[in-house]
């Protein structure tokens with residue numbers, strides 16, 4: 001065509017496109033393979049839907065940052081449109097205002113200040129108690145870790161945490177969790193590709209039911225906050241929203257975004273985006289420490305030397321270069337969002353000599369950035385030295401993009417990094433993580449489970465008290 005050639009790719013079949021070539025459970029794996037043959041910008045067809053895939057650090061960065069206007073829109077997969085109704089994962093004015101509001105509230109509640117740090121540390125205390133209660137016996141880390149990370153979002157959003165044995169809270173967390181794994185199933189991939197299959201896809205019905213019940217519970221919680229609202233003090237994001245809503249109503253702002261519906265959906269979105277992601281990374285952290293005891297030794301040596309028995313704070317991070325490097329390497333080596341969340345081209349663009357049409361779906365393949373052979377010395381090995389210089393000082397790496405980049409960069413990046421660091425260090429201060437008796441380090445399985453975010457496969461660990 002006159003405008004230039006389109007990105008190359010495997011030949012698609014009618015209707016099925018390249019579906020038969022893709023591992024539908026782990027499409028990111030096949031896409032990494034395809035980039036070896038077709039280069040860093042290529043086309044694949046998910047059924048009839050054309051998708052452009054960007055791979056490698058230079059290409060992903062150039063697109064998301066250098067061409068932010070063209071590559072910064074969100075593609076709304078049918079299943080997302082069904083359950084999140086276009087709020088934090090949408091486009092246009094609603095997205096812009098809600099993102100701005102959520103970011104500034106997260107900041108006020110302490111990504112910069114002390115507020116959130118205190119909340120996270122309080123939650124660490126609760127998580128430690130649960131780990132202690134197993135008295136060194138093997139247990140599945142999934143539930144307690146998910147409760148802890150969900151409580152961080154709860155305290156920011158509602159202004160208070162839940163007890164881990166509160167049945168309503170347990171249901172809330174398990175529904176968010178279940179939906180995250182359902183999002184990643186082949187059934188949902190198929191529905192996203194062929195939306196007319198809707199009524200035959202059982203997983204879609206389950207997702208909708210879960211989402212409906214979650215919203216019902218959240219509405220109930222918000223009702224209580226409304227009834228006790230004091231315009232002088234914001235207990236959490238919901239209060240800030242309600243106060244802002246009232247202000248805009250009082251001054252007759254036209255087309256306000258601060259509506260009841262946007263509040264409920266923003267809250268639901270934050271739970272979805274913020275619980276499972278942080279929990280998955282923390283569970284990978286503990287599993288990797290059990291798998292690589294010599295690395296765990298060095299983290300614990302550093303923690304003992306620098307922090308001792310007192311509480312760890314964010315401030316300590318700069319004096320814990322090895323630990324900091326390990327936390328970064330965990331997020332690189334066991335990325336949890338391999339394909340980010342799909343983007344969409346906002347207007348026709350010629351990128352690296354290829355023509356890409358407005359409306360085309362784009363996948364920034366973060367997995368290929370975090371394993372980019374021209375950026376990392378040993379991408380396929382768990383190697384904290386990726387983030388250390390010769391003197392053992394922490395170094396930032398450009399290709400460390402687990403939160404993506406550009407206009408759509410993860411909204412919770414600051415919060416997630418702080419939470420991960422504090423949970424990880426507080427737990428490693430108190431416990432030695434080991435495989436269950438009779439299981440060797442070698443046997444610990446690092447194969448990721450299937451899901452929209454990539455958690456470890458089900459496993460058990462022992463947390464042996466160090467005191």
Ligand code: HEM
Pocket residue numbers: 074088089090099269270273274275277278281336337340341342343364366402403404405407408409410411412413415416
């Ligand atoms: C280890 C933890 C986390 C990781 C690795 C992660 C990663 C990501 C990635 C890769 C994206 C997609 C970016 C893109 O499309 O280019 C994203 C989006 C997003 N994340 Fe996170 N995330 C984490 C935790 C959180 C937390 C704690 C929150 C909430 C407080 C959150 C809220 C969001 C939201 C709202 C979006 C959509 C942003 C938009 O489209 O404007 N995330 N995240």
